[in-house]
Amino acid sequence: MKVKAAITHEKGKLSIETVELAEPQAGEVRVRIVASGVCHTDSAGIEQLIPVALPAIFGHEGVGVVEDVGAGVAGLKKGDRVIMTFPSCGCCPHCLDGAPYACDDLNRLMFDGSYKDGTKRFSQNGTPVSSFFGQGAFAEYVVVDARNAVKVEIDDDEQLAYLCSLGCGVQTGAGAVLNRCNPKPGSTIAVFGCGGVGMSAIMAAKLAGCSQIFAVDVVPSRLEMARELGATHAVNGRECNAVEAIQKLSGGGVNFSIECSGLPMLAQQALGCLQREGLCVLVSVTGDAEVPIALEPMLMNKSATLAGLTEGGSNPQVFIPKLVKYFREGRLPVDKLVKFYKFDEIEQAFEDSHKGVTIKPILRF
Ligand SMILES: NC(=O)c1ccc[n+]([C@@H]2O[C@H](COP(=O)([O-])OP(=O)(O)OC[C@H]3O[C@@H](n4cnc5c(N)ncnc54)[C@H](O)[C@@H]3O)[C@@H](O)[C@H]2O)c1
Ligand SMILES: [Zn+2]
Ligand SMILES: [Zn+2]
Structure with a gap:
């Protein structure tokens, strides 16, 4: 499908363009992005301090709604609201021990731009495009591994939009x-x-x-x-x-x-x-x-x-629902840190983050 995304072709630059998104493969889901947080780690990638292969789509604090589910996905279905988080392999000793933040394959899955099987889900005119953190959440839709999409009990998209950084900074x-x-x-x-x-x-x-x-x-x-x-x-x-x-x-x-x-x-x-x-x-x-x-x-x-x-020593499928519960009880008022921007105001959002004007800029789609 055709998707609008903020793509980085060369160091330090972003532009909103149309890209192609592949169908979810086994173990993956397609998510319609509701909102996406802007984090300093995205800047580090865009500026190539983290050498993510370009072209790339950054964004790793996406939240949204599951639209399509690949083969063999348990626990997620169409219509579920999800908070997306860091990727992990699921089969190394750390993952098996409930410590995916220490996954043996963490750096490759977060920073190399490809998925577990080494391929990419975004492309443009036939050229594969990297997804940061296995997300690339500066896009209208993403395909992610079901391990890094956490189903949450939230009533509407408005509330969900405040919770982007539960996937990274808050966690x-x-x-x-x-x-x-x-x-x-x-x-x-x-x-x-x-x-x-x-x-x-x-x-x-x-x-x-x-x-x-x-x-x-x-x-x-x-x-x-x-x-x-x-x-x-x-x-x-x-x-x-x-x-x-x-x-x-x-x-x-x-x-x-x-x-x-x-x-x-x-x-x-x-x-x-x-x-x-x-x-x-x-x-x-x-x-x-x-x-x-x-x-x-x-x-x-x-x-x-x-x-x-890294990532708060979190097992996200267990810890993020707890954080959502604290938020709903008013004990984790993360909404106080947030300022919303339209997707096409992405450069302003980065500028306000750098200058310290906004603690947590969030792009609305
Ligand atoms: N470990 C992880 O998994 C992980 C995940 C997300 C972010 N991070 C990292 O966490 C760090 C913080 O992220 P953030 O989004 O909160 O950044 P931020 O820039 O919003 O916060 C840094 C704060 O430090 C303050 N500061 C600057 N100079 C200071 C000084 N001399 N004395 C006291 N305070 C000073 C700033 O005013 C600012 O409020 C970043 O380095 C980011 O890369 C790590
Ligand atoms: Zn692992
Ligand atoms: Zn982050």
Whole structure:
């Protein structure tokens, strides 16, 4: 079928053009896109910092309605509302153990542009076109593996449109707290960087009953929003030494810290604000891997742990429905982060995301 999509032919560029979408193969579904989130990882692909084969269709936070189902798909049927998420193979030891975020084939399936069998579903004038994250959700329709389409109980498309980033950014921040830290009620936590990922970590920390939640950022409006979402303390890293402030206000450091800014300097701070036996989780993609983090005396003497985590340590078919339930109960108000754009305003959406004007831009189709 013919589909309109934002296609990238050369580094740094997007244009809305018509492409051809193949029928879903065995184990796959075709989804009509209702809305699609804009994430920094899309920019990294468009700018070729992640070398996805071009031409490519980016977008990996799609939500929509199942329109057609390939052979052998269990649990999804025409008309189901789905949130799409990261792909995984389903048959490596990590996938079989319920940890698809650590799938052995994760990098290829997310970034190489093709599906499990190595072929692509989009094409233009006979040339195969890559789908980012096995989605390519900057398009009116996509074909995805049924493993990365999660059926959700949502009444209408209007509500569904707010939930795009449950497939990536929210899952990443909330999952770091709920799946990896798993804080006991009364625990203390610091979140570095209050973008979509950090705000989700803050909401999850509140949900988990943390007694002190420190939000660290440099933008006053973001800190204000962080407080609204559950932070008990807002720390402006430009106005004070965040580590000293957190150490003092928490009476000797926090149990958990999450680094969500992508700045190596903040990873160092996140590690520095822990108390003994603390856990620091790095979820962001650091801009400069050459900047070293000093580990001593932060780790050994404190019996502390430094951990990395992709996609919030989530098993999406289990975790995303839980996040939807929290949203419906008003305990995960992700709608507060969202601003909608029309599909043809995609470049404006990226610009507002870069400038920090919008925390979570979402394209409506
Ligand atoms: N691990 C994963 O699976 C995964 C998934 C999605 C996104 N990410 C990554 O998570 C990171 C965050 O994503 P996002 O969408 O929330 O980004 P974002 O740009 O919206 O948020 C970053 C925040 O850090 C703040 N910041 C900048 N400089 C600061 C400083 N010196 N001190 C304190 N705060 C500062 C910014 O003001 C901003 O609010 C990115 O690196 C992204 O690539 C990772
Ligand atoms: Zn796997
Ligand atoms: Zn993302």
